[in-house]
Amino acid sequence: MYTYNEFDEAFVRSRVAQFRGQVERRLDGSLTEDEFRPLRLMNGLYLQLHAYMLRVAIPYGTLDSAKMRQLAYLADTYDKGYGHFTTRQNIQYNWPKLGDVPDMLSALADVEMHAIQTSGNTIRNVTSDHFAGAAADEIADPRPVAELLRQWSTDHPEFQFLPRKFKIAITGSPTDRAVTKAHDIGLRMVRNDAGEAGFEVIVGGGLGRTPMVGKVIRDFLPQADLLPYCEAIVSVYNLLGRRDNKYKARIKITVHENGLDKIRELVEARFAEIRPAFSGVDQKHLAAIEAQFAAPAFKQAETEAFDKAYDADPVFRSWADTNLTAHKAEGYAIVTVSLKAHGETPGDATSDQMRLLADLAKQYAHDELRISHEQNVVLPHVHKSDLPALHAALRGAGLGTANVGLASDIIACPGMDYCALATARSIPVAQKIAERVDALKIEHEVGALKIKISGCINACGHHHVGHIGILGLDRAGVENYQITLGGDGTETAAIGTRTGPGFAYDEIVPAIERLLLAYLEERESPEETFLETYNRTGMAPFKTALYGEEQGGRARAA
Template identity: 60%
Template sequence: MYRYDEFDATLVAERVAQFRGQVGRRLSGELTEDQFKPLRLMNGLYLQLHAYMLRVAIPYGTFSSKQMRKLAYVARKYDRGYGHFTTRQNIQYNWPALVDVPDLLDDLAEAEMHAIQTSGNCIRNVTSDQYAGAAVDEVEDPRPYAEMIRQWSTFHPEFSFLPRKFKIAVTASEHDRAAVKVHDIGLRLYKNSSGKTGFEVIVGGGLGRTPYVGHTIREFLPKQHLLSYLEAILRVYNLQGRRDNLYKARIKILVNAEGAENFSQLVEDEWSQIKDSGVDLPPEEMKRINAYFSPPSFEALPDTSEALEAKKLENSDFARWVRTNTSAHKIPGYAIVNISLKPIGGVPGDITDVQMETVANIAEEFSFDEIRATHEQNLVLPHIKKDDLFKVWLQLMAAELATANIGLVSDIIACPGLDYCTLANTRSIPIAQRISERFADLDRQEEMGELKIKISGCINACGHHHVGHIGILGVDKKGEEFYQITLGGSGAEDASLGEIAGRGLSSDQVVDAVEKLVGVYREKRQEKERFLDTYRRLGAKPFKEALYEAA
């Protein structure tokens, strides 16, 4: 797990003290909001529609019960009793008062947490697979490499003011749960045909107003050279990235302007100059970081739990939850538990202070004190004994955290939209709530199978609509809220960008539109096909026809 060392503790304490002075100057009027803006962004503080918003870093989505309890405390003391988990494995607070933010950051520091590199034109919080260290299909735990990148990138003098924000994701599994192909840099750890472990390096992915799936610029990078190769990529970007146009400043624009082959050669040329200069970690330092992620002391257990099977027979609701919200663990007798933060009619990603404390208690008692945040705005308890699943479910049920809908139609990603965000031009949250209410029947959801709906309130695509099986993008038309539907997107290993279905629909039409699309899928699917599979097999035509049949 991520650990503070003496350097982390010092730099966070110094940054909080520095920011306290900056906030004082803003409150006194010595600084204007425009002058204060770059200073607050360096500390994870945004000015949203109604109030300031603070984004707190959770490196590669891994945190402890102590840290979760501190997040609950912050929600009670400084906010309105809740937090919001984001698609970057972070947590946001929507209502802190500016005068309180330095004290809030001091409190977070007590639990080894901060808001550094959660905003601004820097390397943002590095994300990874929420099942890391537990996944059946992983080559090895990818989090040590994410931690290497965190340490390397924090306050890196050359990359503290890039042309634009920069996002890196790391996975080590065949099934991509980290969306590496739609990141500025995606890293996939795998074994090549010679049995050696290294990285596929994918560059130039990203969403927003100009979405791209990333390009592989190196098929195999020996893992001991990771940092020097990343440094070469960032140097090329820092030198050649556009700084004259905010909308053309991301590395995806540079890669696609240069062409992947030419960009790859630029990186290789730069790397040849620095690969032996000491950027990469020595083996003993890598060994030290690996020790942070030593596996828990798992018990030797049979893989089949008689107690679990008996409880599933006794309780159909529990049996459904086990089917939908648990995943296979690489250690016999254990399971991965997914906690849905998408109750029917709820706000995707929101969690109350009381619910945070419940999760902390469960993790401490049953999951080796580990919690994970996911990029799909849910939580994970990575190491639960199968014999304990019923006890865990009962506690989650009592806290209203046991909705059995992971990966189903109501497990929706949605940005805050016009309810909070100054950039948004439509609401996202009410659309997500109405869709989940329309498909509230869990039997129906399970029968439909995996269906990923993703909603953004503007072209910046914070709701990842481009890679939704069904994507919904809010657009403003002469002061009215309309929604554009995209179909066939994926953020997984089969990454693809959704195709625009047609003209925008009014707010009143969106939920019915989703119903029509689901109807086509259910009518025409073949055995075991997901919505995405059916769409790819049939193409857009039958879905478009159903969507606009009354036009």
């Protein structure tokens, strides 16, 4: 895990002191809200429906027990005893008082954390595969490269006022667990024909009001060229991107309007121009960073305790089947801790839960935790012999739900409960869907399913790439929920297709229930997933389930 050096410490502390002065001037009236707005956004502070919201960066989703405990401290001291983990692997506090924010930032600096560039038209928090450094299918740990990108982009003098916000995601595996094709730049580690590791580089992905799947600008880029190539992409976008219309300012529109070939030509020219200036300095710096991401000293132990618990305890077995993922080290597993207990707010964790997770990470997981873009917490390195005790501790804190990857493991934005941009509620819909599938006792039978909910067209809930996506809108003052099907956030990324007319707030949960029951009727075998069934059958049977035979028949005819 990366540890701050003297420069990092001084930089973050100076930003805290600078912002403290800006807050004082806002509170005494020296700064108007309009004057203060760009200053607070540079430090991750938003003004939401009911209060300020502070968004704290968790770079590439990685933290240790000390950081997690400090997040719990902030929740207790300055908020209402909880925090909300987001799809950008950050944490948000929804109720801070403006005068307390500098103290919050100072407390974050005490554990090498900050809120810099978690907002604004700049390069945001770099996200990564939440199984990085642990996954059995991984080519290499991408987090050192993510850290290099973080350092390069932080306070970059050329990129602080881009046409629009800019997001980068990276995965070290051919299996995309970081939704790279829905980012401004997506980086997916691959091997070339010679077996060398490098990156597939994707540009122009994004969701929101104009969802687009990113396009491959380079099939294979050597790692040594990655930083100057990313700089070339952002430089071209900074000059070419539109500033006359914020809805057309993202790089996805720049690529769409100019064409991939022209963008590639401009990027390659800029890359050739700036590449010599790097002269290997970035690679020397990367080597120093990589030394801080060495794998932990994995222990050697028998797994008999795991095997006995798996055979004897059906509750443990269910959890192990859904919440564990194969680890690269023999005898180990990756544990995903669900923050989606049925009926709870997706992504929320209480301060007590955070402290428990910190304790468990220290005791069982080599003092590492990850935040996933799916709003769960990951303990990446747990020996199987420790899993029964870990599971028992999680269950006691309401964190033992066996639903990772299932219908109730829902991504949901804060929606109209908190967000000033939202046009509909997201959290209550997610809660009611989870409660309904639990009551029906069908989610394990349904199996792998990604339901994602957004409360407005900005798509913070990633609904476009949900197997079932739900978009809440305002229709003449009434909440209306559109459904999309067939979205995919993996390496085979696809934007979901709208089913038809939307549903009222009290109709959306029954509509989702009908979709799930239709899938169980239509699938050819229990092994065929919802997405596979939809891709095989098309929209027709699901449209019939939602709207009746007439509209389903029209879908078949089309």
